[in-house]
Amino acid sequence: MGRSVTIPVCPLWIRGFVTAPITPIFLTAEKGISMNSVAVGTAVVELRNINKSFGAVQALRGVDLVLRHNEVLGLVGDNAAGKSTLMKVLSGAYIPEEGDIFIEGKKTHFASPMDARRQGIEMVYQDFALANNLDVAANVFLGREAVRTQLGPIAVMDNRRMEVEAQKLLNRLKIDISSVRLKVERLSGGQRQAVAIARATAFDAKVIIMDEPTAALSVAAIGKVLDLVRELKALGSSIIIISHRLEDIYRVSDRMIVLRHGLKVSDTPVEGDIHEFRERVVAYIVGARDDFGGRAAADKRQEA
Amino acid sequence: MSFIDHGKKQLRGNIREYGMYIALFVIVVGFSIATDGVFISSRNIVNLVNQTGYIAVLAVGMTLVIVIRHIDLSVGYLSGFLGAVAAIAMVSWDLPVSATIPLVLGLGILAGLLSGFLVAKMEIPAFVATLAGWLGYRGALQLSTRGTGTIIIPDDAFNAIGNGFVPDIPGIGILPGVHHLTLILGFLGIVLFLVSEINARRKLQGYESEILPMEMFILKLVFVTALVGGITWILAGYQGLSWTAVVVLIVIIVYQFITTKTVLGRHIYAVGGNPEAAELSGISVKRLTYAVFGSMGMLSALSGILFASRLRSATTTAGQLFELDAIAAAFVGGVSAAGGVGKVVGSLIGAFVMSSLSSGMNLMGMDISYQYIVRATVLAAAVIFDVATRKRE
Ligand SMILES: Nc1ncnc2c1ncn2[C@@H]1O[C@H](COP(=O)(O)OP(=O)(O)O)[C@@H](O)[C@H]1O
Numbered sequence: 001m002g003r004s005v006t007i008p009v010c011p012l013w014i015r016g017f018v019t020a021p022i023t024p025i026f027l028t029a030e031k032g033i034s035m036n037s038v039a040v041g042t043a044v045v046e047l048r049n050i051n052k053s054f055g056a057v058q059a060l061r062g063v064d065l066v067l068r069h070n071e072v073l074g075l076v077g078d079n080a081a082g083k084s085t086l087m088k089v090l091s092g093a094y095i096p097e098e099g100d101i102f103i104e105g106k107k108t109h110f111a112s113p114m115d116a117r118r119q120g121i122e123m124v125y126q127d128f129a130l131a132n133n134l135d136v137a138a139n140v141f142l143g144r145e146a147v148r149t150q151l152g153p154i155a156v157m158d159n160r161r162m163e164v165e166a167q168k169l170l171n172r173l174k175i176d177i178s179s180v181r182l183k184v185e186r187l188s189g190g191q192r193q194a195v196a197i198a199r200a201t202a203f204d205a206k207v208i209i210m211d212e213p214t215a216a217l218s219v220a221a222i223g224k225v226l227d228l229v230r231e232l233k234a235l236g237s238s239i240i241i242i243s244h245r246l247e248d249i250y251r252v253s254d255r256m257i258v259l260r261h262g263l264k265v266s267d268t269p270v271e272g273d274i275h276e277f278r279e280r281v282v283a284y285i286v287g288a289r290d291d292f293g294g295r296a297a298a299d300k301r302q303e304a
Numbered sequence: 305m306s307f308i309d310h311g312k313k314q315l316r317g318n319i320r321e322y323g324m325y326i327a328l329f330v331i332v333v334g335f336s337i338a339t340d341g342v343f344i345s346s347r348n349i350v351n352l353v354n355q356t357g358y359i360a361v362l363a364v365g366m367t368l369v370i371v372i373r374h375i376d377l378s379v380g381y382l383s384g385f386l387g388a389v390a391a392i393a394m395v396s397w398d399l400p401v402s403a404t405i406p407l408v409l410g411l412g413i414l415a416g417l418l419s420g421f422l423v424a425k426m427e428i429p430a431f432v433a434t435l436a437g438w439l440g441y442r443g444a445l446q447l448s449t450r451g452t453g454t455i456i457i458p459d460d461a462f463n464a465i466g467n468g469f470v471p472d473i474p475g476i477g478i479l480p481g482v483h484h485l486t487l488i489l490g491f492l493g494i495v496l497f498l499v500s501e502i503n504a505r506r507k508l509q510g511y512e513s514e515i516l517p518m519e520m521f522i523l524k525l526v527f528v529t530a531l532v533g534g535i536t537w538i539l540a541g542y543q544g545l546s547w548t549a550v551v552v553l554i555v556i557i558v559y560q561f562i563t564t565k566t567v568l569g570r571h572i573y574a575v576g577g578n579p580e581a582a583e584l585s586g587i588s589v590k591r592l593t594y595a596v597f598g599s600m601g602m603l604s605a606l607s608g609i610l611f612a613s614r615l616r617s618a619t620t621t622a623g624q625l626f627e628l629d630a631i632a633a634a635f636v637g638g639v640s641a642a643g644g645v646g647k648v649v650g651s652l653i654g655a656f657v658m659s660s661l662s663s664g665m666n667l668m669g670m671d672i673s674y675q676y677i678v679r680a681t682v683l684a685a686a687v688i689f690d691v692a693t694r695k696r697e
């Protein structure tokens with residue numbers, strides 16, 4: 001674990017559809033090497049004091065979160081802890097009542113998912129958020145279609161280019177789907193998840209958020225998704241992954257945050273052996289431990 | 305035999321789409337035999353085309369409305385009302401045709417945007433919002449024709465849209481008595497179809513499972529070529545293409561282009577497939593809802609123009625039940641009520657299936673009550689077929 005691996009940050013992806021040459025970087029992303037090495041770097045995302053309510057339900061009560069460059073951050077917590085809500089705040093789907101978002105140190109405001117996508121923040125939603133009636137290429141490029149010609153308000157798509165680029169993307173991520181012309185409704189759960197992830201990485205994504213990417217998958221498919229996470233990290237992305245499966249978090253994350261009842265209760269590196277790790281995390285999840293209890297209570301007193 | 309096996313598999317995969325063509329084929333052949341060829345006569349085919357036109361344009365718009373998971377019940381009386389507005393504009397306000405048509409189309413877009421506003425902005429279910437439209441436009445139609453009753457339209461240019469034919473290219477000696485322009489257009493249509501099919505097949509090569517076996521592919525090309533060629537020949541032997549046919553062709557080409565080739569079309573289907581996903585991808589579901597209802601309003605106006613022109617007048621009952629015919633045509637043509645599925649060409653075929661049925665039954669002198677029951681059966685069968693084939697997938 002003491003081994004540090006230098007992984008060059010690769011700007012890549014399809015910048016304006018010009019594909020970067022495939023680098024042999026994949027090869028360094030071996031299992032276990034990048035794992036658990038705490039990435040040192042500046043914050044790519046910082047959330048401060050995020051508050052979000054739904055009617056009487058206070059889903060988030062002043063949560064702070066920092067994601068560093070090229071880091072995989074695990075986000076865990078019991079059902080209804082506020083994990084998805086926090087990530088939807090970061091992806092622009094929800095607007096918090098209170099709190100600030102900083103991207104690369106600059107204060108930002110997201111009014112819609114498009115705003116966040118423009119700043120390189122992509123989210124893979126829990127239910128995949130794919131249009132099942134469209135094919136793989138159409139889903140990968142949904143909302144950002146390649147345009148061939150603009151006839152006044154009518155934009156004519158460049159289907160050929162989208163298909164070629166989508167295929168390249170699948171190859172790069174080693175996703176096994178026979179054709180990008182297949183409709184998503186004909187894919188397996190694992191393949192759909194792969195398409196959703198591919199879609200999130202198609203455009204220069206700085207940050208990729210995955211909400212329960214392994215929840216609905218078979219064991220074999222889970223392994224593939226976790227490989228995908230490692231690959232993305234090796235390619236230079238910063239990733240936040242939500243999961244109920246602690247071993248998934250353990251296998252891919254550098255650091256882990258635990259939420260409980262809309263508050264952050266733990267923020268620690270992922271280390272030690274899996275049993276010790278699991279015991280520690282469960283203690284946080286069920287409320288037996290709380291590293292920020294004092295502060296959270298103090299903040300609440302201040303508010304009142 | 306592997307060809308037949310392969311063909312069967314392919315047929316099963318696309319049964320929804322082929323089913324419609326087969327139904328149309330059976331109807332045409334069946335009625336032609338039953339009526340001793342009267343059904344397939346030039347006169348009847350031209351009539352059929354002109355009668356289907358005003359429903360077909362509605363069905364095209366309705367396809368998109370249903371694809372985005374809504375419905376528009378107001379289109380029938382909106383069509384009737386706007387037809388009356390066109391008549392009044394020409395008769396009472398002395399507007400020329402060239403001003404009347406854009407005016408009415410513009411009003412149609414406004415009416416559609418109003419429905420869009422109620423559905424997208426006020427979040428009223430489309431069924432209710434457009435039911436209000438149904439009532440409102442019915443009232444408006446009665447008000448506008450109350451003073452005069454039926455409004456006779458004296459303008460020949462306007463009336464030609466529903467009754468006239470495209471003039472032929474003058475001075476061609478060969479094949480006298482045949483409409484040359486129609487033949488040329490039909491020929492170009494077939495060539496275009498063949499070229500695009502062959503190109504599409506070449507592009508698909510390599511994706512084994514998706515491609516028709518060669519024999520089936522050739523069969524399909526021959527079938528469509530024969531169909532288009534036959535219709536072209538029949539029309540060319542009479543007075544050529546009617547203006548209504550030209551209008552419908554233009555609408556189909558424009559909408560086919562928009563739905564398959566443009567970002568707008570892609571987004572319409574995405575919204576139909578998964579509205580939440582579309583919204584999270586940065587697509588504005590509201591804006592698309594406005595666009596789709598706006599287009600529906602414009603096509604309602606066009607339908608009103610076609611119908612008024614065909615009758616050479618605006619009547620109190622114009623547009624009655626058009627909405628149901630359009631919705632039926634869309635469902636027969638393979639649109640799914642679940643949203644996200646349906647092609648404009650399918651709905652056009654659906655419209656022809658339904659009106660061929662009516663026309664054929666009329667020619668056979670069948671009691672109108674039984675006609676309704678037969679059409680009901682066909683509609684139900686189409687939807688049951690659709691649901692059943694979808695489930696099996
Ligand atoms: N759109 C919403 N409307 C109302 N309540 C919501 C909504 N989204 C989340 N909540 C509530 O907020 C709390 C946190 O939910 P969520 O962030 O989905 O939890 P998690 O992803 O950790 O399971 C829950 O009590 C949930 O019921």
Ligand SMILES: [Mg+2]
Pocket residue numbers: 083084085126211
């Ligand atoms: Mg969740």
